[in-house]
Amino acid sequence: MSLALAATVGVLFAFGTFLLLRDDLVKVVWGLAILSQAANVYLISMGGITEPTGDTVPVLAEYYAPFPETADPVVQALVLTAIVISFGMTAFALALSYRAYQENETIDVTEWPQ
Template sequence: MTAVVLAAVVGALFALGTFLLLRRDLIRVVWGLAIISQAANVYLLAMGGITEGTAETVPVLEGHGHDIHVPVGIADPLVQALVLTAIVIGFGMTAFALVLSYRVYEEHDTLDVSELGDRE
């Protein structure tokens, strides 16, 4: 059941991001890129494994370096670390793109992408 909900959420986020990406307003294009980025993060988290329970119930590392294995009930922490990094970078890039959009508006008095392409 959880996989179906996550697949629907990822699909809806990608659809919404694509819809916004195809708009004429530059701000909506930026938000479309941000939503697609977050949809990719949700997808990576879903593929990393979602488990119930806590990590304290099962030891992650057993032995002293020669017999190490990860139990089946534990989600992969590497995926979570990579997604956390992607969220921070995505936030910074979205803020930068919004500042650039403001600068475009100051220079051209419009945020319409089709009008910006027609100017020389």
């Protein structure tokens, strides 16, 4: 499973960087969004995801005596917060790019007046 997560993180970072280097402003915004999601997948993968076995239980397992291994909920809470913040950032950046389109009548950043 760690190889699949590493490949997913690598592909997301590569595609986000590819979009970030485009001339189209909307593609740049989507590149930033994909890079933030790649960082979230990276943080979740470093948070201790293991293969499910018969002796693992959720965090709310109050009635199990030996308390088997559980996932760290702090990492999940931080990533959930980062997802909400990146959604707001993407919406704000898309609104700014629409305003830039209204001002310059193009979304190609190489054609903007200096």
